Amino acid sequence: MYVRCGYFIGQPVQGKKKELDEQLHAVVEMYRRFPGIRWASMLVADEADVGAPAIYATIQFCFDSKAALEAALATPHRQELRAHYANAVMPLFEGSVQHANQAVSNIVFSI
Numbered sequence: 001m002y003v004r005c006g007y008f009i010g011q012p013v014q015g016k017k018k019e020l021d022e023q024l025h026a027v028v029e030m031y032r033r034f035p036g037i038r039w040a041s042m043l044v045a046d047e048a049d050v051g052a053p054a055i056y057a058t059i060q061f062c063f064d065s066k067a068a069l070e071a072a073l074a075t076p077h078r079q080e081l082r083a084h085y086a087n088a089v090m091p092l093f094e095g096s097v098q099h100a101n102q103a104v105s106n107i108v109f110s111i
Helices: 017-033 066-073 076-092
Strands: 002-012 039-044 055-063 093-103
Touching: 002 017, 002 066, 017 039, 017 055, 017 076, 055 066, 066 076, 066 093, 076 093
Parallel strands: none
Antiparallel strands: 002 055, 002 093, 039 055
């Protein structure tokens, strides 16, 4: 499995947290249209260690392989998502978004 993460480093524009969270939830739903996607999720920071980066939220989306992710990112849908981020999400956020693509090497389940 292969996961792409978008880290929102910063904070919501003052007074826009609720609207930002709603837009981020809407974006996660838009990921369903990527061909080959396995799942997508949104994490919102609740607590962080002293000195940790100011990661407000993380968007994760998973594919079976790096090739499947690359194929999905080459579709016109990616441009639609980028436009949505630029027009509806980023005006509500003070900071930057950094991405990391990660191979999943081990999955542990607890029961």
